[in-house]
Amino acid sequence: MLTAELAPTRSPARFVALGGAVAVLLTVALIGGLDLYGLTESTRHLRRTISEYALGPYRWVFDTGVVLLVLGSAATLTVLVRRGMAKWNSVGAIAFAAWSVGLTLVVIFPKNNWAIGPSISGSIHRFGSLLAFIALPIAAMLLARPWRRDPVWGGHARWTFRLGVLSALAFTPILYGILVNLVVGTSWWRVLPLGYIERLLVFTEVVAVLVASVWAIAVARPAHRPAHRARPVADPADRSVEPAQSEYKLSNTSR
Numbered sequence: 001m002l003t004a005e006l007a008p009t010r011s012p013a014r015f016v017a018l019g020g021a022v023a024v025l026l027t028v029a030l031i032g033g034l035d036l037y038g039l040t041e042s043t044r045h046l047r048r049t050i051s052e053y054a055l056g057p058y059r060w061v062f063d064t065g066v067v068l069l070v071l072g073s074a075a076t077l078t079v080l081v082r083r084g085m086a087k088w089n090s091v092g093a094i095a096f097a098a099w100s101v102g103l104t105l106v107v108i109f110p111k112n113n114w115a116i117g118p119s120i121s122g123s124i125h126r127f128g129s130l131l132a133f134i135a136l137p138i139a140a141m142l143l144a145r146p147w148r149r150d151p152v153w154g155g156h157a158r159w160t161f162r163l164g165v166l167s168a169l170a171f172t173p174i175l176y177g178i179l180v181n182l183v184v185g186t187s188w189w190r191v192l193p194l195g196y197i198e199r200l201l202v203f204t205e206v207v208a209v210l211v212a213s214v215w216a217i218a219v220a221r222p223a224h225r226p227a228h229r230a231r232p233v234a235d236p237a238d239r240s241v242e243p244a245q246s247e248y249k250l251s252n253t254s255r
Helices: 012-039 050-055 059-082 091-108 120-147 154-183 194-220
Strands: none
Touching (some): 012 050, 012 059, 012 194, 050 194, 059 091, 091 120, 120 154, 120 194, 154 194
16 A cells, blocks of 8 residues: 655745745735826826836835846746756746846846936846746746646646736737837837836736746645646646656555
8 A cells, every 4th residue: 555754734835935926926016006106196107118117216116026026936936846847957947047037137237228328238138128028928838838737737737828828919019019120120119109018018927927826835735735646647748847756755565
């Protein structure tokens, strides 16, 4: 008869996952609070990018919010990988890490202050933004894809996948602006209302991270660890996910 050693009720991974979700929620509160505060005066600031806050007196709020999002994303990815939902070297995990790297560049290198002119910092900032915007949809879809039909994690995976698709769709207007710039020469940020488009994109991507954080919380809960599952049932040929080695141990009585 097979027996399993039960994990402790208070799992450190669950605290990490909960901390990640709280960090993401605080990001929403801080950045969203800046927009709401600005609405008391005018809607003009919504036409500018969110990174514009880093050029004014509220830079500390913007930087704190983005750093919290980086920490929350890192915590979520760590728990999902440690609990066997993905491997560190999988494309989905690498893309999730790239999202965090892009956000870190956004904080370290402020955007161009056009009252002064272009700068190296602004160019790196733009690269970091594009890296983050492109990487997150890829990460959400690839991390969730193998688990969409799993009887235990299917619900979490499907929501994560949907938010990844929605994030990719929200990025298409920016992609259109870039293509217009390449073909016609018009600056891509003049082709569309960039501030509104960016806020829609950021909102969908942050919600995608939050949904993944909820998944990580569920995975870290000892009572819900699927010790009987060795591989997601959605795609038996998919080798991107390996069973977590720490799920359970066979006792000597099973030999």
